[in-house]
Amino acid sequence: MPLHDQAFRTNDLVPASGIYEILHAQHLLAKQVVLFKSERFPKCSRCDFPVTFLLHHGLRALDYVNHLDVRVPLLELQPIALEDSPQNADAQLREEM
Numbered sequence: 741m742p743l744h745d746q747a748f749r750t751n752d753l754v755p756a757s758g759i760y761e762i763l764h765a766q767h768l769l770a771k772q773v774v775l776f777k778s779e780r781f782p783k784c785s786r787c788d789f790p791v792t793f794l795l796h797h798g799l800r801a802l803d804y805v806n807h808l809d810v811r812v813p814l815l816e817l818q819p820i821a822l823e824d825s826p827q828n829a830d831a832q833l834r835e836e837m
């Protein structure tokens with residue numbers, strides 16, 4: 741089965757370096773993440789529900805980065821903080837005025 745048709749989950753081995761789409765109904769995570777071959781798919785930092793990943797675009801060139809010590813494996817995905825959104829900042833500003 742082609743990698744593009746498979747769904748991967750937290751703790752699975754990353755089969756190919758590339759950009760993966762993130763599916764996680766429980767929390768609002770980034771839409772995409774770049775992962776490196778032979779690492780494990782990261783978990784959500786807020787819960788233990790598995791995160792689902794779909795290969796969006798393979799990046800073979802990243803395999804060469806594997807041989808350098810310049811990167812750190814991504815272990816957890818941080819939810820996007822809603823309180824940092826510009827709309828809320830505006831509301832706060834208005835309250836202060």
Ligand SMILES: [Zn+2]
Pocket residue numbers: 764766767784785786787788789
């Ligand atoms: Zn979560």
